[in-house]
Amino acid sequence: MALVVLTDVVKRYDGKLTVDHVNMGIQEGEIFGLLGPNGAGKSTTISMICGLLKIDGGEILIDGLSVAANPLEIKKRIGLVPQDLALYDTLTAEENVTFFGKLQGLRGALLKERVAEALGFTGLADRAKHKPSTFSGGMKRRLNIACAIMHRPKLIIMDEPTVGIDPQSRNHILESVKALNKLGSTVIYTSHYMEEVAAICDRVAIMDKGHVIACGTEKELRERVAQEEKIVVKATRVTEALLEELRQHPRITRVEITGDELVLFLPSSQGGLQDILFIFAKHDGVISSLRVEEPNLETLFLSLTGRTLRD
Amino acid sequence: MKTILTIMAYELRRLVRSRSNLLNMFLLPLVLIFLLGSSLSSVMGGKAPSSIEQVRVAIVNPTNSGGSEASGMLAELLKLPELKEQLIPLETESREEAESGLRTGKYGYAVIVPPGFDEKVRSGGQAQLEFILGKDRTDNLVAGTVFDNFLDTLNYTQSAMRVLGPAVLTAAAAPGVEGDSVQLGELGKGGRSYTASQFYAVSMTVMFLLYSGLTVTISLFNEKENHTLFRLSSMPVKASQLFIGKMLGIAVITIFQGTTLIVLTNLLFGVDWGNRPLLLILFCLLIIIASLTLSVVITLFSKTGASARSVITVIIVGMTFISGGMAPLPEAWVNSAGVFTINHWALQAILKMMLHTELAQILPNLLVLSLICVALFAAAIFSYRKVGYHG
Numbered sequence: 001m002a003l004v005v006l007t008d009v010v011k012r013y014d015g016k017l018t019v020d021h022v023n024m025g026i027q028e029g030e031i032f033g034l035l036g037p038n039g040a041g042k043s044t045t046i047s048m049i050c051g052l053l054k055i056d057g058g059e060i061l062i063d064g065l066s067v068a069a070n071p072l073e074i075k076k077r078i079g080l081v082p083q084d085l086a087l088y089d090t091l092t093a094e095e096n097v098t099f100f101g102k103l104q105g106l107r108g109a110l111l112k113e114r115v116a117e118a119l120g121f122t123g124l125a126d127r128a129k130h131k132p133s134t135f136s137g138g139m140k141r142r143l144n145i146a147c148a149i150m151h152r153p154k155l156i157i158m159d160e161p162t163v164g165i166d167p168q169s170r171n172h173i174l175e176s177v178k179a180l181n182k183l184g185s186t187v188i189y190t191s192h193y194m195e196e197v198a199a200i201c202d203r204v205a206i207m208d209k210g211h212v213i214a215c216g217t218e219k220e221l222r223e224r225v226a227q228e229e230k231i232v233v234k235a236t237r238v239t240e241a242l243l244e245e246l247r248q249h250p251r252i253t254r255v256e257i258t259g260d261e262l263v264l265f266l267p268s269s270q271g272g273l274q275d276i277l278f279i280f281a282k283h284d285g286v287i288s289s290l291r292v293e294e295p296n297l298e299t300l301f302l303s304l305t306g307r308t309l310r311d
Numbered sequence: 312m313k314t315i316l317t318i319m320a321y322e323l324r325r326l327v328r329s330r331s332n333l334l335n336m337f338l339l340p341l342v343l344i345f346l347l348g349s350s351l352s353s354v355m356g357g358k359a360p361s362s363i364e365q366v367r368v369a370i371v372n373p374t375n376s377g378g379s380e381a382s383g384m385l386a387e388l389l390k391l392p393e394l395k396e397q398l399i400p401l402e403t404e405s406r407e408e409a410e411s412g413l414r415t416g417k418y419g420y421a422v423i424v425p426p427g428f429d430e431k432v433r434s435g436g437q438a439q440l441e442f443i444l445g446k447d448r449t450d451n452l453v454a455g456t457v458f459d460n461f462l463d464t465l466n467y468t469q470s471a472m473r474v475l476g477p478a479v480l481t482a483a484a485a486p487g488v489e490g491d492s493v494q495l496g497e498l499g500k501g502g503r504s505y506t507a508s509q510f511y512a513v514s515m516t517v518m519f520l521l522y523s524g525l526t527v528t529i530s531l532f533n534e535k536e537n538h539t540l541f542r543l544s545s546m547p548v549k550a551s552q553l554f555i556g557k558m559l560g561i562a563v564i565t566i567f568q569g570t571t572l573i574v575l576t577n578l579l580f581g582v583d584w585g586n587r588p589l590l591l592i593l594f595c596l597l598i599i600i601a602s603l604t605l606s607v608v609i610t611l612f613s614k615t616g617a618s619a620r621s622v623i624t625v626i627i628v629g630m631t632f633i634s635g636g637m638a639p640l641p642e643a644w645v646n647s648a649g650v651f652t653i654n655h656w657a658l659q660a661i662l663k664m665m666l667h668t669e670l671a672q673i674l675p676n677l678l679v680l681s682l683i684c685v686a687l688f689a690a691a692i693f694s695y696r697k698v699g700y701h702g
Contacts, residue, residue: 052541052544080545082538082545086542091324102314
């Protein structure tokens, strides 16, 4: 069952389409990745899902309710982890979480229990009485998450929650996302780190220039570019005749030379690898290393847009 | 309502936790009131009337030099009991002796009576005496006032006689002075006067209450700059609730600030805030409302926190200066340019309260300040609806 449904959603800034007729369905209980370079429209889409921005066209339904018609009701079901730290430095960690918990309608013993739970979940229980100004970057990020999950929201939206933190904190956050999902929350996770999305998300939508250019599981997306594989060969004694024979080979679509490496593109490496080894032997080329690169989300983005995710 | 109270409570908590904020709100005005009140007390009213010593006046009357033309009129004047507190008349033989006595400090003032003074006056001539001033300004002022008054009275009678006939002369046969010629006190002000401490206690309190608006601006922009507004906007909280909650929090701490300043200036500097405490509280509340609403308008139309803070600071300091709150300005200035400031109406009203002025004289200030608040409140609502408060 779809928890979040975006139908033909449009957002314009100064007449320019920032989100261009986006259609998307996010199933209840899944971790949904939103991948794309900066300026792709991810944050705008998330802001519209949270009711922070008005939709210029189309409709967003969460749990069957229209975001435009029921903004306050929707906001009770959402926990937003903003891209930027959104904390009060003059309040302690516990007070920060308590304040946002109260605004979510929690009171009394339940509030105390949920605050302790959120701080414990993010590994900050022992720093509850400390102010965020004394925290490391990773701890601040975790507190940023705690402030969004204390009311056990049905939908957690994380907007690039691992920006600028150390690998240990990043792993902690990624594990937290999985754990929250196991506890029953649906998660929308945006990032421009392909490997993060690939590691934790059940399904991924790739956005570029306001469009969703691909959507599916990682496997489904990889299969879209599986027709073309890359073989990277590091070799010496590479003659012009050797290169020419590689280029003329019916299974090799193109040959690129980058530094001391040859990159050979094939529709599929099956059967092609033996031919390549034979051509090298024939021309006395000496191979020092060879690797076959399987397609990934980065490759997919590259093949769809001609740019990398970090361009 | 719970949401508004929560936002208010946490706004208060954050304000109270900021040491610089507390110092600015409570310590700085007290220090300014103390410094300005004590350093400028000499240029303002409110001093106790100072006492004056009797002036030793050398009288050179022709009779002293053996003539028969000694002035009986002057002799009668000098016998008046009211003058005994102010003058010690000392008959002197000659002008030279009087001048010598003035130089040595034996006399503080000298009066030379011309020969035939009484006859000249009785025949309708102008009364004239010669005065030689001494070294002390106050002595000269006191003695000069007495004898000037004496001559004025005589000359006035002479003029009346010319117009109305000699009968007047009979009526004025015994020229003298009705009551004291010299009286100590604030004659020009006709009653009580405020002290420098009172003046600066009011002007600084008004100015710092107006600064509550700056706290609003800082708070509203901090929510944007710290990205907490983004998170708050994603929660089930209406923007109006957030706005009202923050305003209430700042209003509460400003009310506490005003109360503290009033109580502490009274205890520490002996500032008498007058006999109308409820009216004083009402004026403080109106100042706070005016300040908060004015700042909301400026904040909503400002692109950055820095520009909003600058505009508000310039307005507050400017209004305080124009209204005469920094230093007492000429009455004409205060009553012309000053009337366009919030400070003017509050400052003048509270000063009137301190002087125990009748309520009827304070009510116009209350009316004008209330109208300013209504206008600013309407402008704030209009601005909010037009611009809104977004992250």
